[in-house]
Amino acid sequence: MTALLDVAEFSKLFPVGGPGAWSRLKRRFSGEAENLPKVxxxxxxxxxxxxxxxxxLVGESGCGKSTLVRxxxxxxxxxxxxxxxxxxxxxLTPSREFARDPDRARIQMVFQDAGESVNPxxxxxxxxxxxxxRLRNLQGKALKERVELVATQCxxxxxxxxxxxxxxxxxxxxxxxxxxxxxxxxxxxxxDEPTAAxxxxxxxxxxxxxxxxxxxYGMSYLFVSHELSVVRLLCDRVLVMYLGKxxxxxxxxxxxxxxxxPYTQALVAAVPRFGDNANGRLRLMGEPRSPIDPDxxxxxxxxxxxxxxxxxxxxxxxxxxxxxxxVACHFxxxxxPPSIS
Amino acid sequence: MIVAPALxxxxxxxxxxxxxxxxxxxxxxxxxxAxxxxxxLVGESGSGKSVTAYAVMGILDPAGRVxxxxxxxxxxxxxxxxPSQLAEVRGREIxxxxxxxxxxxxxxxxxxxxxxxxxIRHGNVPRRExxxxxxxxxxxxxITDPGRxxxxxxxxxxxxxxxxVMIGIALAAKPSLLIADEPTTGLDVTTQxxxxxxxxxxxxxxxxxxxxxxxxxxxxxxxxxxxxxxxxGHVVENAPTKDLYEQPRHPYTAELIAATPDSxxxxxxxxxxxxxxxxxxxxxxxxxxxxxxxxxxxxxCAQPLPHAELDPxxxxxxxxxxxxxPKGATALGAPKVSAA
Amino acid sequence: MTDIxxxxxxxxxxxxxxxxARYVIGENPVTGLAFGLFVLIVVxxxxxxWIVPFDPLASDTVVALKPPTLVHWFGTDQLGRDVFSRVVVxxxxxxxxxxxxxxxxxxxxxxxxxxxGYFGGWTDRIVSRIADTIxxxxxxxxxxxxxxxxxxxxxxxxxxxxIINFPLYARIARAEANIRREAGYVEAxxxxxxxxxxxxTFHILPNVFPLMVVQMSLTMGYxxxxxxxxxxxxxxxxxxxxxxGIMVAEGAANIISGExxxxxxxxxxxxVAVFCFxxxxxxxxxxxxxxxxx
Numbered sequence: 001m002t003a004l005l006d007v008a009e010f011s012k013l014f015p016v017g018g019p020g021a022w023s024r025l026k027r028r029f030s031g032e033a034e035n036l037p038k039v040x041x042x043x044x045x046x047x048x049x050x051x052x053x054x055x056x057l058v059g060e061s062g063c064g065k066s067t068l069v070r071x072x073x074x075x076x077x078x079x080x081x082x083x084x085x086x087x088x089x090x091x092l093t094p095s096r097e098f099a100r101d102p103d104r105a106r107i108q109m110v111f112q113d114a115g116e117s118v119n120p121x122x123x124x125x126x127x128x129x130x131x132x133x134r135l136r137n138l139q140g141k142a143l144k145e146r147v148e149l150v151a152t153q154c155x156x157x158x159x160x161x162x163x164x165x166x167x168x169x170x171x172x173x174x175x176x177x178x179x180x181x182x183x184x185x186x187x188x189x190x191x192d193e194p195t196a197a198x199x200x201x202x203x204x205x206x207x208x209x210x211x212x213x214x215x216x217y218g219m220s221y222l223f224v225s226h227e228l229s230v231v232r233l234l235c236d237r238v239l240v241m242y243l244g245k246x247x248x249x250x251x252x253x254x255x256x257x258x259x260x261x262p263y264t265q266a267l268v269a270a271v272p273r274f275g276d277n278a279n280g281r282l283r284l285m286g287e288p289r290s291p292i293d294p295d296x297x298x299x300x301x302x303x304x305x306x307x308x309x310x311x312x313x314x315x316x317x318x319x320x321x322x323x324x325x326x327v328a329c330h331f332x333x334x335x336x337p338p339s340i341s
Numbered sequence: 342m343i344v345a346p347a348l349x350x351x352x353x354x355x356x357x358x359x360x361x362x363x364x365x366x367x368x369x370x371x372x373x374x375a376x377x378x379x380x381x382l383v384g385e386s387g388s389g390k391s392v393t394a395y396a397v398m399g400i401l402d403p404a405g406r407v408x409x410x411x412x413x414x415x416x417x418x419x420x421x422x423x424p425s426q427l428a429e430v431r432g433r434e435i436x437x438x439x440x441x442x443x444x445x446x447x448x449x450x451x452x453x454x455x456x457x458x459x460x461i462r463h464g465n466v467p468r469r470e471x472x473x474x475x476x477x478x479x480x481x482x483x484i485t486d487p488g489r490x491x492x493x494x495x496x497x498x499x500x501x502x503x504x505x506v507m508i509g510i511a512l513a514a515k516p517s518l519l520i521a522d523e524p525t526t527g528l529d530v531t532t533q534x535x536x537x538x539x540x541x542x543x544x545x546x547x548x549x550x551x552x553x554x555x556x557x558x559x560x561x562x563x564x565x566x567x568x569x570x571x572x573x574g575h576v577v578e579n580a581p582t583k584d585l586y587e588q589p590r591h592p593y594t595a596e597l598i599a600a601t602p603d604s605x606x607x608x609x610x611x612x613x614x615x616x617x618x619x620x621x622x623x624x625x626x627x628x629x630x631x632x633x634x635x636x637x638x639x640x641x642c643a644q645p646l647p648h649a650e651l652d653p654x655x656x657x658x659x660x661x662x663x664x665x666x667p668k669g670a671t672a673l674g675a676p677k678v679s680a681a
Numbered sequence: 682m683t684d685i686x687x688x689x690x691x692x693x694x695x696x697x698x699x700x701x702a703r704y705v706i707g708e709n710p711v712t713g714l715a716f717g718l719f720v721l722i723v724v725x726x727x728x729x730x731w732i733v734p735f736d737p738l739a740s741d742t743v744v745a746l747k748p749p750t751l752v753h754w755f756g757t758d759q760l761g762r763d764v765f766s767r768v769v770v771x772x773x774x775x776x777x778x779x780x781x782x783x784x785x786x787x788x789x790x791x792x793x794x795x796x797x798g799y800f801g802g803w804t805d806r807i808v809s810r811i812a813d814t815i816x817x818x819x820x821x822x823x824x825x826x827x828x829x830x831x832x833x834x835x836x837x838x839x840x841x842x843x844i845i846n847f848p849l850y851a852r853i854a855r856a857e858a859n860i861r862r863e864a865g866y867v868e869a870x871x872x873x874x875x876x877x878x879x880x881x882t883f884h885i886l887p888n889v890f891p892l893m894v895v896q897m898s899l900t901m902g903y904x905x906x907x908x909x910x911x912x913x914x915x916x917x918x919x920x921x922x923x924x925x926g927i928m929v930a931e932g933a934a935n936i937i938s939g940e941x942x943x944x945x946x947x948x949x950x951x952x953v954a955v956f957c958f959x960x961x962x963x964x965x966x967x968x969x970x971x972x973x974x975x
Contacts, residue, residue, distance in 0.1 A: 060529035061500075075868055096877075104874050117865030121887040134874035169617075170386075180869070199385040199556065201600045201614035211608055226530060229559075229602035233611070270534035272560040273603055274586050283538070284531050286485070287499075 002086055004220050005049040005072070005188055010081035012042040012067050016292055039291050041067040043244035044081070046319075049188065054214065054221040056235035056252055058228060058267070062288060063241040065224050069190055072222070073109050074098040085188070105135040108186040112193040114173035118165045118180075124151070124172075125161040128180045135184050146183065153216075154179040155209055171202035175209070182213060190222045195230065207234060228271050232256050240264050243291055243300040250325035260327040260335045262305045282306070299329075307331065345416075346373040347518050347550035348397070348435075353410030353420075355389075355396050355574075361622045366392050366405065367574045368630075371648070374518065379544060379551040381561035381582075383597075384571035387618050390554045393571075394520045396420070398437055399427055414518065433463040436511035440523040442503035446495040452506045453479070453491025456513050463514035475513075482509045483539055501532040508540060515547050522554045537564050559603045562586060567654075570594050573618055573630035575646065580655040590651055590662040592637050629659070637661045712967070715960030722954055725769050726776040735763035737770045737923045746940050756942035758932065760921075764942060767923040768950050774924050775954070778835060779904040782842035783897045790847040791893050794854025799862055799881050808855070812848035820845040824907060828916045838917045842904045853896055857889040899962035902955035909951055925951045 015036040042064045049055050059065045070076045072083060074095045083090045085106060090098075098104055108131070111117035118127045128147045132138045138146055151161055156175045165173055174194060181189055191210070195203040207230065214221060225231050231238055231252060238255050240248040240263065248261040259265040269282040284304050294300065299312045311330050319328045322336060355367040367389045374380050382390045395401045397412045397419055412419040414435055417426060439445040447455055456478050457471035466474055472491070479487035482505040495503055504524060511519060521540060525533035541564060544551050555561050561568055562582045570578040570591065578591040589595040598604055599612040616634025619626060627633065632642040641660040650656050651665075730737075735753075741761035749756045755764035797808035815823065827841040861867060862885075870880045909926030911917035918924040920931070925947040932943030 060531060070868075073872060075871055099871055099874050099876050104872070109869075109872055111865050111869060113865060117869045119866040119870075119884055119888070122866075130870065130875070131873035134879075177869075180873070200558070200597065201385065203602075204600045204611045204613040207602075207608060208611070208613075227602070228530070233602055233605065233608045266531055270531045271603075272557065272563040274559050274562055274598070274601070283535060 003048040003084075004051045004053075004086065005222075006082075006084040007048070007072070008046045008082045008084075010042060010045045010068070010071070010083065011040070011079050012064075012071050012076070013038040013040055013079045015039075037292050040244045040294055041291065042071065043294075045241075045244075045246050046081075047239055047246060047249065049220050049222060051187070052214075052218055052220055053237065054223060054235045056231035056238035057222060057224045057241065058226060058231055058238060059241035060226055060267075062243065062291065064244040064291075065241050066192070068241070069109070069192055069222070069224055073107050073190055074104075105131070105184040106187045107190065108181040108184060108188075109190040109192060110177050110181045110194045113197050114177035114194075115165055115170075115197075118173065118176055120165055123162050123164055124156065124168065124176045127165075127176055128161075128183055131180060131184050147179075150179045150183045151175075153213065154182075155205070169202075170198050171206065174198060174202070174206050178206070178209065178213070182217065182219065185217060186219060188222065189219045190224070192224045193226070196225070196227070203230070210234065228256060228268065240267070243288060243294070245300055245328065246319060246326075247301070247328045248326065249319075254325065258335070258337045260322075260325060260332050261301075261329050262307065263301050265335075345376075347376045347378070347414070348552070349373040349411075349413045350393070350397065351411045351413070353393065353396060353412065354408045355392055355401065356406050356408045357402070358404045358406070359622065362624070364621045365408075365574060365626075366621065367396065369646075370410070370571075370574070370576050372569045372576060372579055374550045374552055376517070376550055377544070377548045378567065379541070379553060379565045380567040380569060381553045381555060381565035382569050382571060383555060383558055383561045385556055385597075385618075387573065387621075388571040389574040390571050391522055392574075394437065394522050394552065394554055398431065398435065398520065432459055432516070433514050434516050435518045435520070436514070436516040437520040437522065438504075438507045438511045438524050440526050442500060442507045442524075443495055445507055446503060446510075448495055451492050451494055452498070452509075455506070456491075456509050459510050459513040475509075478509045478513050479506070481543070482506070482512075483535070484509075500528055501536065504528065504532075504536055505539065508536070508543070512543055512547065512549075516549060518550045518552070519544065520552045520554070523556070524553075525560070526555075533560070540564075558597055558601050570597070573621065575630055575658060576656075577631065577658050578656065580652075580657075584652065584655050588652075588655075588666055590655070590657040590665075591631075591659050592635050592661075592663060593631050595663055637663075709964065709967070711960055712964035715957050715964060718953065718957035719961050722772060722776060722957060725772040727773070729769040729772055733763075733766035733769050735766040737762060737767040738921055746935075746943075748940070749942055755946040756940075758928075758943045759935070764928075764946055767928060768925070768946050771923040771925050771928065771947065772950070772954075774835070774918065774922065775905050775908060775951075778839055778842070778908045779901040779958075782839045782846070782904045782908075783900050785839060785843035786846040786850050786900070787893060787897055789843060790850030791854045791889070793847075794851035795858040795881065795885060795889055797851065798855035798858030799885055800877075801859075801862075805855070808851055812851045815844065816848045821907070821910060824911060825914070825916055828911055833916060833919060835918060838908050838911055841911070842907045845907070846900055846904070849900070850893065850896065854889055854893060857892055858885050861885050861888055895962055895966040898958055898965050902958035902962075905951065905954055905958075 015038050045068065057065050057068070071078050074090060077095045078091055081091070085103060088103065093101060125147055128150060129143055132143055132146055147161070148158055151158060154175045156172060156179060160168065160172060168176065177194070195206050198206060210221070211234065213219070223231060223235055235252040237250065238252040239246050240255070240261065242263050248255060248259065248264045255264065256268055259268045266282045266284045286304050289300060289303055297314060297316055299317055302308050302312045305312070317328045317330050319326045320332065322332065350373065351371050353367055353370040354365065357364045357366050370389070370393055372380070382393065384390045392401070392405070396405070396407055399419060401407070407420050410420060414430065417430060419427065419430065422430070446452070453472060453475045456475035460466040460471045460474055461468055476487045476491050479491055484490050484502060484505055495506070498506070519540070524540070525536055528536065540551065543549070553561065553565055565582060567579070567581050568585045569576055570593065572593050578585065578589070578594045585594065586598065589598055593614070596612065596614040600614055602611060605611045614634070615636065619630050619633060627643060628645045629642050632638045639661045644660065646658045647660060648656055648658055651662065739762065743761060744753070744757050745759055745761040747753055747757045753763050753765065755768060758764055793808045797805040824841040824845050827844060828837050831837045831840070867880055867884060870884050875884070908917060909924070909929065912924050912926030913930040918927055920927060928947035929944045929951070932940070932947070935943050
């Protein structure tokens with residue numbers, strides 16, 4: 001069965017310190033190669049999202065998840081690789097033209113800070129109505145009904161529809177963001193840290209809402225977050241990214257109970273938990289390696305890892321499969337729980 | 342022998358002048374920190390935890406005013422001290438680190454200079470020796486290649502490094518009390534762990550007391566010996582960490598624990614806190630600001646808040662606190678808050 | 682991010698804006714004063730010519746150079762024309778010049794600037810270089826040059842004023858559009874199927890417009906001064922049309938001979954008008970600045 005989203009060997013590179021138009025013009029005429037240093041924001045990433053799945057994407061700042069997400073939602077173009085939505089190859093259409101594409105409604109996104117992602121001059125109604133107007137051509141009464149239906153499903157009381165973002169609380173703004181994204185009934189909903197700016201009590205309500213909406217509409221979720229405890233609760237599978245690469249993937253509960261990659265282990269160990277007192281933690285040393293023109297043979301985690309052998313310097317570890325788990329580490333076997341090995 | 346606490350906040354009340362009238366942001370807040378102790382001030386947004394810190398440091402917004410209370414540090418009441426007394430104490434005895442490190446640092450001064458400034462002003466270090474000691478300070482907060490980094494500007498450094506610099510600035514004069522206002526919000530969780538380790542280690546080394554302000558209950562529990570829970574400008578519970586988690590007595594604390602993702606095994610187990618924060622601009626606020634949301638509300642809740650010490654060291658501001666759990670029962674699941 | 686915001690009253694945008702407007706005006710009495718003056722100026726511009734006691738163009742050399750009296754409140758000038766009537770009637774012309782030039786520069790500079798800020802690249806480069814070229818000249822001299830080259834008409838004064846203010850508006854609009862280019866809601870708009878032009882028109886412009894309105898009010902005072910200045914040196918509006926600048930020029934020589942009122946009253950009117958627009962601009966900025974909200 002075709003997966004909903006199939007990402008294969010996807011890369012996104014950004015040239016660094018690009019000089020201005022004149023130098024670019026000069027270089028084009030002089031025949032010199034474009035040899036600028038590049039940031040490997042996303043480097044050869046492959047994964048699949050099935051219909052109805054919730055996949056988590058975790059990683060810290062600089063790991064490339066924001067870039068990946070923007071490329072998947074076709075806000076930016078890829079440098080290399082393929083993104084297939086069902087059977088359709090999305091990478092063939094430039095992102096600039098995707099706004100008017102009939103498949104635009106199939107992938108939507110909920111942003112991190114709903115205050116920032118709703119136009120301050122738009123009322124909640126306008127914000128939710130915009131995609132319906134543009135992508136579903138709804139107008140007048142049909143539009144009003146749909147907006148009100150969606151708002152109610154997202155727990156936003158109808159009187160609040162006439163309010164502006166600065167007149168809404170954090171939780172209400174989050175609901176507006178969610179309502180807007182799912183109003184067009186996308187197949188895939190990407191959620192970029194939707195609860196990061198919310199109080200804990202509001203976060204609960206929003207997460208439960210997301211769960212409920214998913215059941216009702218049968219959407220797939222790509223849930224991006226750095227909060228592992230939230231990902232653990234909401235996601236079926238999780239992908240762990242580090243410096244542009246996927247270093248581990250697998251069922252969420254398993255990855256957090258038995259992390260196989262040293263980075264995941266450090267990540268899981270660093271999450272504060274009730275009743276523990278932070279002693280004997282796994283600590284990451286030093287700073288992350290530079291993402292600019294990284295050596296393709298050196299493991300991205302080398303230098304911060306507790307272990308660093310010559311093998312780590314000589315060959316980039318490939319993402320290897322162990323049952324339902326995938327790990328990119330030469331020493332993954334040592335950490336495998338007995339059920340898998 | 343009773344040892345004087347490092348900081349004792351007694352009956353602190355702060356009012357804010359707003360367009361809609363006077364808002365009592367803090368009402369009769371009291372707690373204390375012992376020498377060398379690390380406590381956490383925990384609450385959601387609007388709970389008043391940051392306002393408390395700002396009031397103690399004397400850096401409240403101009404619209405805010407301390408209307409009552411004392412904050413005694415080493416025998417001096419900070420809230421009624423003269424500006425010159427405050428200038429002596431701030432930086433030297435009491436220091437603060439803030440949430441967003443890059444904006445809290447002076448963007449047009451190198452980080453080495455910023456630390457040196459504190460050393461000269463509060464550390465009684467001669468001007469000539471200050472740069473060198475600043476480099477040492479950078480090293481002790483874990484910045485690699487401190488000699489070179491001392492000449493860098495904040496914008497050239499990552500968030501984690503800026504936070505370390507801020508810690509360096511705060512601790513340069515070896516204060517006896519550090520207030521950390523959400524110091525790791527916005528930082529990666531691995532960086533957060535390292536920064537918190539740093540603060541804890543330095544605190545132990547200097548014998549420094551720490552007040553750690555956060556909305557993350559799990560983080561608070563991990564790093565502090567005692568937790569003070571705040572809600573809408575009130576202190577609702579004050580207990581040693583272990584006791585708080587195993588025996589939360591105030592309904593709000595229990596709901597807060599139940600709402601933290603960490604405490605649940607599945608999404609359905611998470612419980613949200615009923616109701617919402619009351620509008621502090623109202624003039625008809627009940628004495629217990631949680632009572633309108635509380636499933637355990639009884640007639641007695643209309644009286645002014647008690648400050649009952651239910652167990653040694655465990656204070657609860659509630660007329661109908663949760664019953665004590667039987668010994669041995671772990672409370673780390675969601676304790677169902679019932680009306681009984 | 683407290684929940685207090687959730688209990689705020691206003692529903693629709695205009696009701697809230699009106700209340701906020703009233704709050705700002707009430708809070709700062711100077712803004713209220715400016716607003717009152719503005720209303721006065723508009724009234725004078727609209728109905729002035731009908732309510733003045735004397736025909737501004739009628740000369741009566743018998744009563745020439747009379748100081749302010751109960752009959753001629755502002756005195757009379759060299760040709761016996763009533764200064765008061767001329768000052769009031771001139772309001773309309775100066776006001777129209779100010780409004781027209783500001784509207785024109787808003788269209789030209791505002792739209793060019795927003796496009797430059799949003800699209801970047803060559804649009805940005807071209808617009809910025811045009812702005813730089815204009816700014817290379819001392820602006821008043823440039824205005825003089827434009828009017829001298831194109832001819833002494835009111836339309837050319839308006840055009841010249843608009844051109845010399847172009848860089849200011851283009852810069853502001855460009856900066857505002859640039860900031861908002863990568864805003865969350867712009868990305869959301871793209872996800873919602875908006876083309877780049879729709880985003881510019883319906884998402885960016887409405888956010889940039891209020892700040893431009895503030896700038897427009899501030900520029901109005903400058904536009905009046907500019908027109909008055911051009912007329913003062915003989916370029917622009919010509920006698921006998923009543924215009925504050927010309928009137929100051931005509932009365933300047935008489936100050937030495939003691940007939941101060943001929944230049945003083947139009948000058949005072951200029952001062953009051955510019956003062957009013959500046960204060961109004963400040964007040965508008967307070968109203969529009971989101972940090973002052975709530």
